[in-house]
Amino acid sequence: SQQGEEDPQALSIQEGENATMNCSYKTSINNLQWYRQNSGRGLVHLILIRSNEREKHSGRLRVTLDTSKKSSSLLITASRAADTASYFCATDAGRRALTFGSGTRLQVQP
Amino acid sequence: GAGVSQSPSNKVTEKGKDVELRCDPISGHTALYWYRQSLGQGLEFLIYFQGNSAPDKSGLPSDRFSAERTGGSVSTLTIQRTQQEDSAVYLCASSLEHNQPQHFGDGTRLSIL
16 A cells, blocks of 8 residues: 555646645655656656654745654645646655655646 | 666557666666556556665566666666556656655656557
């Protein structure tokens, strides 16, 4: 079964609005990473948050991590049409490779 | 640029044939990963290589799948006697160290007729 599960599966917003995506996982982790995938392309790493961190920012991205609830959220502020993509969380539980969720498909309408 | 390169980008083959997929990781990256992605789905881990250690093959779905990494650099993923359910995008990624941020290639889209 997937370690990380994103919610919602799909999200459609207008340009300028904020987009929030959530990720839940099941086991203890070392870190959690968010990736973006444009259609037909590979994944691009966005941000990594360690298990002892609660919040991290990078440009218009804000990531939170709540290890007690085993959940993370990715907030994209002031969204742009170019943010249209699928977003995946991935957990590092130390044993194997990263475990990826099934992703959130974000559509930003211009 | 000096990113992860995968070839071919597309491969169409008949059921029962063998296929080889190639991945050129970023120079100096010790870890290399193969994933499989079905349409609209997340990534399914297949295998990873870390330095000179024995690879973790725990994600390979059957003994028809194998992979090698020569000289700590280029990797090939081989699928023998392909089946229609093998149709997917096969993604390769590399990272400086295990489970650090991964850099992905654009994948090989494999279609089995």
